[in-house]
Amino acid sequence: MVLVDLSTGELIAEPDTPATVLEPDSNEEALASAVGGNAGPIAIMFPSFADGRGFSLARILRDRLGFTGEIRAVGSLIPDQSQFLLRSGFDTAEIADPDAAETWRRTLTLIRHSYQPSARNPMPLRWNASTKAAAELDRALNATDDLAERIRLIAERIDGRIAFSTSVGLEDQVILQAIAKSGVVKAGADIDVFTLDTGRLFPEVLETIELSELRYRTRIRLVSPEAREVEELVRRDGVYGFRRSIENRKSCCEIRKVRPLNRALQGAQAWITGLRRDQSDARADVPMAEWDKERGLIKINPLADWSEERLNAYIDDNAVLVNPLHAQGFVSIGCAPCTRPIEPGEDPRAGRWWWEAEGMKECGMHVAESERPAAPVAQQEKAA
Numbered sequence: 001m002v003l004v005d006l007s008t009g010e011l012i013a014e015p016d017t018p019a020t021v022l023e024p025d026s027n028e029e030a031l032a033s034a035v036g037g038n039a040g041p042i043a044i045m046f047p048s049f050a051d052g053r054g055f056s057l058a059r060i061l062r063d064r065l066g067f068t069g070e071i072r073a074v075g076s077l078i079p080d081q082s083q084f085l086l087r088s089g090f091d092t093a094e095i096a097d098p099d100a101a102e103t104w105r106r107t108l109t110l111i112r113h114s115y116q117p118s119a120r121n122p123m124p125l126r127w128n129a130s131t132k133a134a135a136e137l138d139r140a141l142n143a144t145d146d147l148a149e150r151i152r153l154i155a156e157r158i159d160g161r162i163a164f165s166t167s168v169g170l171e172d173q174v175i176l177q178a179i180a181k182s183g184v185v186k187a188g189a190d191i192d193v194f195t196l197d198t199g200r201l202f203p204e205v206l207e208t209i210e211l212s213e214l215r216y217r218t219r220i221r222l223v224s225p226e227a228r229e230v231e232e233l234v235r236r237d238g239v240y241g242f243r244r245s246i247e248n249r250k251s252c253c254e255i256r257k258v259r260p261l262n263r264a265l266q267g268a269q270a271w272i273t274g275l276r277r278d279q280s281d282a283r284a285d286v287p288m289a290e291w292d293k294e295r296g297l298i299k300i301n302p303l304a305d306w307s308e309e310r311l312n313a314y315i316d317d318n319a320v321l322v323n324p325l326h327a328q329g330f331v332s333i334g335c336a337p338c339t340r341p342i343e344p345g346e347d348p349r350a351g352r353w354w355w356e357a358e359g360m361k362e363c364g365m366h367v368a369e370s371e372r373p374a375a376p377v378a379q380q381e382k383a384a
């Protein structure tokens with residue numbers, strides 16, 4: 001018997017510490033007990049090369065039980081399994097025929113990358129490629145100051161559906177007009193414009209959507225929340241329950257905005273937003289383009305570096321169609337019960353959820369999942 005190091009393909013000496021041997025039918029309790037206080041190797045038995053249960057056991061040891069010591073594959077193994085062993089979390093394989101060692105080495109060194117995530121590398125190859133593509137797009141967008149050119153670059157570099165979520169705010173209307181004027185849709189770009197219809201929108205928002213569709217000759221999809229989730233939320237918290245606590249408010253935004261947004265973004269290659277850095281402290285570092293690993297797409301903010309003055313000047317110079325509520329002092333416009341006009345000099349987002357303390361006043365659409373509050377218990381049960 002010889003031992004192959006699966007990360008290099010080289011033969012290595014067997015360590016002095018004897019391995020704890022696990023049979024392929026070991027349950028999680030047996031695995032946990034093998035891990036408990038064990039720094040030595042754990043060997044997983046493969047009674048036949050057609051028996052794949054050992055791969056699952058290694059994943060459980062690594063991913064669920066956090067075992068960091070050596071995991072060894074023993075029993076009936078063939079070189080074709082070497083990559084699967086490595087990616088499942090094995091470190092070494094015990095092979096009976098020393099003459100097969102060279103074949104093991106070649107199969108291990110032939111392929112160094114995999115497309116899917118594994119116990120070794122939680123980031124799939126696509127992630128690396130997409131991070132690079134996002135960084136390159138970010139550089140390209142930063143290299144030009146011209147919005148039409150930015151739109152053209154986005155259309156040119158994104159192969160597939162480009163989702164554009166619009167709240168019909170000033171920034172989104174600027175982007176919508178720029179897309180319409182650029183001609184990229186006529187040239188074949190697949191730009192999917194949609195609004196999250198939370199059920200609480202101002203009538204003026206819907207009117208602006210209607211007028212925008214006519215003026216810019218485009219369709220703006222309305223994406224609705226799941227009726228059952230809304231019913232459950234209102235039954236639990238009441239019609240205006242979101243006013244009672246931040247948790248309630250975030251639950252409402254989660255159900256009426258975040259989940260429908262995630263549904264609308266599924267399958268898209270990119271997501272255009274109207275975020276600008278000077279909208280709030282929380283948005284101060286917004287890049288022009290970045291890889292959104294939670295949603296698996298490139299998030300693009302083509303106005304990230306625009307000031308409020310520049311935005312307003314562009315709107316005036318280009319006669320951009322805007323929501324009439326802006327003339328009444330509304331700046332950042334969300335759902336009707338959660339938006340008020342602001343006074344001159346107030347923070348642009350002061351009119352959103354004004355009963356909450358300043359800081360992270362975000363609905364969750366632009367916040368990483370790990371930083372969003374957990375869903376209410378009933379919703380967690382549903383999701384489980």
Ligand code: SF4
Pocket residue numbers: 198200242249250252253254256257334335337338363
């Ligand atoms: S903005 Fe207000 S009404 Fe709209 S989803 Fe959030 S909490 Fe609910």
